[in-house]
Each structure stands twice: as structure tokens, then as C-alpha cells.
Amino acid sequence: MKAPDVNTSPYHRFLGLTLNRFEEGLAEVGLPFRPEFLRADGSDWIHGGILSALIDIAGDYAVWSKFGVGVPTIDLRIDYLRPARAGNLSAVGRVVKAGRTVSIADIELRDEVLELVAVGRGLYASPKV
Amino acid sequence: MKAPDVNTSPYHRFLGLTLNRFEEGLAEVGLPFRPEFLRADGSDWIHGGILSALIDIAGDYAVWSKFGVGVPTIDLRIDYLRPARAGNLSAVGRVVKAGRTVSIADIELRDEVLELVAVGRGLYASPKV
Amino acid sequence: MKAPDVNTSPYHRFLGLTLNRFEEGLAEVGLPFRPEFLRADGSDWIHGGILSALIDIAGDYAVWSKFGVGVPTIDLRIDYLRPARAGNLSAVGRVVKAGRTVSIADIELRDEVLELVAVGRGLYASPKV
Amino acid sequence: MKAPDVNTSPYHRFLGLTLNRFEEGLAEVGLPFRPEFLRADGSDWIHGGILSALIDIAGDYAVWSKFGVGVPTIDLRIDYLRPARAGNLSAVGRVVKAGRTVSIADIELRDEVLELVAVGRGLYASPKV
Numbered sequence: 001m002k003a004p005d006v007n008t009s010p011y012h013r014f015l016g017l018t019l020n021r022f023e024e025g026l027a028e029v030g031l032p033f034r035p036e037f038l039r040a041d042g043s044d045w046i047h048g049g050i051l052s053a054l055i056d057i058a059g060d061y062a063v064w065s066k067f068g069v070g071v072p073t074i075d076l077r078i079d080y081l082r083p084a085r086a087g088n089l090s091a092v093g094r095v096v097k098a099g100r101t102v103s104i105a106d107i108e109l110r111d112e113v114l115e116l117v118a119v120g121r122g123l124y125a126s127p128k129v
Numbered sequence: 130m131k132a133p134d135v136n137t138s139p140y141h142r143f144l145g146l147t148l149n150r151f152e153e154g155l156a157e158v159g160l161p162f163r164p165e166f167l168r169a170d171g172s173d174w175i176h177g178g179i180l181s182a183l184i185d186i187a188g189d190y191a192v193w194s195k196f197g198v199g200v201p202t203i204d205l206r207i208d209y210l211r212p213a214r215a216g217n218l219s220a221v222g223r224v225v226k227a228g229r230t231v232s233i234a235d236i237e238l239r240d241e242v243l244e245l246v247a248v249g250r251g252l253y254a255s256p257k258v
Numbered sequence: 259m260k261a262p263d264v265n266t267s268p269y270h271r272f273l274g275l276t277l278n279r280f281e282e283g284l285a286e287v288g289l290p291f292r293p294e295f296l297r298a299d300g301s302d303w304i305h306g307g308i309l310s311a312l313i314d315i316a317g318d319y320a321v322w323s324k325f326g327v328g329v330p331t332i333d334l335r336i337d338y339l340r341p342a343r344a345g346n347l348s349a350v351g352r353v354v355k356a357g358r359t360v361s362i363a364d365i366e367l368r369d370e371v372l373e374l375v376a377v378g379r380g381l382y383a384s385p386k387v
Numbered sequence: 388m389k390a391p392d393v394n395t396s397p398y399h400r401f402l403g404l405t406l407n408r409f410e411e412g413l414a415e416v417g418l419p420f421r422p423e424f425l426r427a428d429g430s431d432w433i434h435g436g437i438l439s440a441l442i443d444i445a446g447d448y449a450v451w452s453k454f455g456v457g458v459p460t461i462d463l464r465i466d467y468l469r470p471a472r473a474g475n476l477s478a479v480g481r482v483v484k485a486g487r488t489v490s491i492a493d494i495e496l497r498d499e500v501l502e503l504v505a506v507g508r509g510l511y512a513s514p515k516v
Contacts (some may be wrong), residue, residue: 008169008170009167009168009169009170009176010164010165010166010167010168010169010170010176011165011166011167011168011176011178011179012176013165014165014166015178035139036139036140036142036143037139037140037143038138038139038140039138039139039140040137040138040139040199041137041138041139047138047139047140047141047182048182048185048202048205049140049144049178049181049182049183049185049186050140050182052178052181052182052185052205052207053176053177053178053179053181053182054178056177056178056181057178070169072209072212073177073209074208074209075206075207075208075209076177076181076205076206076207076209077204077205077206077207078181078204078205078206078207079203079204080201080202080203080204080205083201
């Protein structure tokens with residue numbers, strides 16, 4: 001399956017997202033650190049809104065790897081395990097189910113020292129065949 | 130309760146977030162449209178990662194209105210109801226429970242024509258007393 | 259819309275479930291108390307597994323009221339707000355979205371004194387047309 | 388860690404639950420089939436309310452294995468992957484995080500032929516120290 005081009009999305013360009021792995025049932029996205037991602041002046045914690053976006057995108061690309069097209073997110077659960085400190089982030093999405101109507105992906109988000117900082121589970125609309 | 134200053138967060142400045150209402154148990158945040166928020170070139174749909182961030186933030190400020198301080202998000206569920214088209218967004222968070230250990234907020238996100246585009250439910254760590 | 263017969267389900271009979279209201283977009287189920295529902299000997303708290311079942315069922319019947327048939331649950335989030343003490347329970351499901359592919363319901367569960375003890379949000383597969 | 392006695396819960400006795408494994412960070416509960424668990428007369432699918440209860444309980448026992456006491460569920464997400472057909476069920480809960488305030492467990496539920504039928508993610512209140 002040909003990897004999608006992350007740079008066709010204005011929001012992905014805005015964030016500076018990279019697609020680091022793209023295999024059947026798995027996708028890994030990376031996010032090089034920018035100070036604009038911090039949650040508060042004087043803090044070195046990254047904002048939760050950055051983490052949830054990365055998790056959603058990694059799950060979406062994982063499902064894409066099964067069907068060859070982008071899929072709308074139906075719902076998403078995110079659990080924040082610990083603060084993500086300033087640094088590069090990476091999120092790995094894995095497909096749990098690729099169904100006829102809906103698909104599910106599990107996502108793990110790690111910080112620069114590979115500590116697990118958040119996990120997600122997303123439901124995506126499978127493409128109509 | 131004094132309203133928090135949204136501009137003390139680098140990520141909020143990056144997005145251009147505004148805090149439009151701040152009452153006990155309720156907060157409304159607004160997001161003026163920027164083309165960088167779109168999900169794909171040639172599309173007029175806003176990226177889901179913008180929606181989830183707004184939802185998280187509105188819930189967080191709603192809980193803030195109960196305790197007077199910002200609170201970490203523990204987990205978050207987002208349901209996307211329909212595409213959010215290019216335009217200004219607003220999210221209203223309402224506290225469902227302000228507990229000793231954890232607090233819950235429900236959040237509704239509307240697009241510029243006030244259509245409900247996504248709903249969220251977030252769990253936040255109540256401040257230690 | 260004709261109300262469904264709760265007694266056609268072995269598990270509903272096992273619990274002793276009743277369907278108290280059934281209107282377009284809304285369903286209320288009731289559960290008369292039985293000591294078998296308690297979580298621990300010597301406790302007067304009802305087991306969470308009873309609460310989650312009631313929440314799922316109320317949401318399912320709410321969506322049924324839109325389509326005229328039972329629908330499979332795709333996913334479900336439950337937030338427990340406070341212990342449900344021994345006594346009759348009732349759960350009200352309301353449809354948030356009745357879509358072509360999926361439908362969403364919000365559910366509120368109250369104990370005998372009408373205290374809100376848990377809330378749920380469920381996603382259901384809309385019937386194929 | 389001494390395994391908890393599942394038979395001290397009226398609801399666990401009502402279901403006929405067994406605790407099959409109990410190790411640090413992991414618990415497996417089993418549920419021998421009874422026809423009362425079916426979702427509809429003439430169907431051989433097990434009711435979703437049985438599955439959600441088993442998932443909640445397996446996650447709870449997994450967290451118990453870390454702290455030595457039962458813990459209240461704060462919230463729970465369940466994803467139903469496919470129908471669970473009549474037969475014995477088993478659910479394995481694994482602790483993802485055992486925190487000072489809250490703990491998270493992931494749960495997998497399998498049917499008699501070991502097919503994965505549902506997954507869950509639960510948040511539990513860690514015991515006060």
C-alpha cells in the first residue's frame with residue numbers, strides 16, 4: 001500500500017507532522033517539538049490538544065493502511081497517563097478490527113525518551129465498498 | 130471567580146483561542162477560523178484534531194470555574210457527529226460532577242451556523258485540597 | 259412506533275427489566291431491586307455491572323424508537339458518578355444523532371431517590387435501509 | 388497477593404463468575420454459559436450487558452492485584468467487536484497504569500473458541516494510602 005502524503009493536509013503542515021512508518025495495520029506519526037505546543041508559559045508540558053490530535057491521526061493512518069483511503073473518525077477515547085515533557089513525540093496506531101462498517105485502532109503515544117504518555121482507542125468509518 | 134487568561138498558554142496563542150463565557154460550572158471557548166485548520170487541501174472540513182483540542186479545553190475551563198485553578202485531563206471521549214465546515218467554532222463545557230478526586234464535564238462543539246458538530250465527555254483531576 | 263416487548267429477551271427476564279416509557283428518540287427502562295444485584299455481602303451498593311447493562315439497554319431502546327428495530331451496540335462509555343444504593347433503578351436514553359450508518363444515545367441512570375448515579379454515551383449501528 | 392474470593396459478591400454468585408488467574412497486574416475471570424444470558428429468544432448471541440459486566444470485573448480484579456483491595460470503577464469504555472455466541476466466556480484484565488490517584492486497565496473478552504469479542508478500557512480509583 002502506498003503511504004499517504006501527510007503534506008496534503010493544511011493542519012498537518014501547521015503542526016509539522018511526519019509519517020515515519022506505514023505498514024499493513026500499523027502507522028507511526030512523529031511530531032518534532034515546537035515551543036508553540038506547550039500548555040502554559042513557564043511550563044515544559046506539552047498541551048493535551050496536541051496529544052489528542054496525534055493520537056487521532058495515527059489511528060486514522062493505521063486504518064488507511066488497511067483500506068488505502070483516509071477514513072472519518074467516529075469517536076475517540078484518550079487516556080492521559082503522565083505529562084508529556086517538551087521534546088519530540090511519536091504515536092503508533094494499530095488496527096484492532098477492520099470491519100465492513102467500522103474499524104477500530106489502538107494508539108500509543110510516547111515522548112522523546114520513549115515513555116508512554118497517553119493511549120487512545122478510536123473508531124473510524126470503514127470506506128463504502 | 131476570576132476568568133483565566135487564555136493567552137498564558139503558548140498553544141492557545143498558536144490556535145488563537147478566545148474565552149467567551151466563564152460562569153460557575155460553564156465555560157465557552159471560541160476559535161476564529163484559519164485556513165491552517167483544514168484537514169486536506171481542497172477540502173473545507175476542519176481537522177478533527179482542532180475539534181478534540183477545543184473540546185478538551187472547554188471542559189477544562191468549565192472545571193476551572195468550579196475550583197479556581199486549571200486541572201489535568203485524565204481521559205476524554207469525543208464523538209464526531211458531522212463535518213465541521215470552514216468557519217468559526219465554539220465549544221461550551223458544562224460540569225456534570227465536581228468531585229473531591231475527579232470531575233466530569235460535558236462539552237458541545239458548534240460550527241459557525243451553530244450546528245452541533247461534536248460532543249465530548251472529559252474526566253479531570255480535581256485539585257487536592 | 260410500537261414499543262418493543264422486553265420480555266422476549268432471556269437476559270431482560272433474568273434481570274426483571276421493565277420498559278416504562280417509549281417515545282420517539284427516548285426510552286426509559288426500570289429495574290426493580292433484587293438483593294442479587296449487590297456488589298458485596300454486607301454492602302448496600304448495587305454492582306456496576308447492573309448499571310452498565312441498564313445504560314446500554316436504555317440507549318439501545320432509545321435508538322430503536324427511531325428505527326423500529328433493535329440495534330447492535332458498537333461502543334459504550336460509562337461514567338459512574340456515585341454509588342447506587344439498594345433500591346429500584348431507572349435509566350433514560352435519549353438519541354443524540356440518528357445517522358445513516360451509526361446512531362448515538364446519551365443515557366442517565368438514577369437511583370430510587372432520583373439521584374443521578376451514572377451517565378453513559380453509546381454508539382449503535384443504524385439498521386441498513 | 389492473596390486472590391479475592393469472588394463468592395463474597397451477590398452479583399458474582401448470581402452470574403456464576405469464576406476467578407481463573409490472579410497475578411500481579413493481571414486477572415482472568417470466567418463465566419460458564421447459562422441460557423439466561425442470551426439477548427433474545429431464538430438467538431444464540433449473548434447479551435451485551437453480560438459482556439460489559441465481565442469486562443468491568445476483570446479490570447477491577449487486575450487493579451486489585453496491584454493494591455490488594457477492590458477499587459471503584461470511575462469510567463469504562465467498551466468496544467464490541469463481534470457477537471459473542473452461546474458458550475463460556477473469559478475476560479483478561481491487564482493494568483496499564485497503577486497510579487496514586489487513578490489506575491487504568493485494558494481488558495480483552497473472548498468467547499469459548501477464544502475469538503476476541505470485545506475490548507474494554509477502564510479507569511479505577513486507586514486506594515487512598
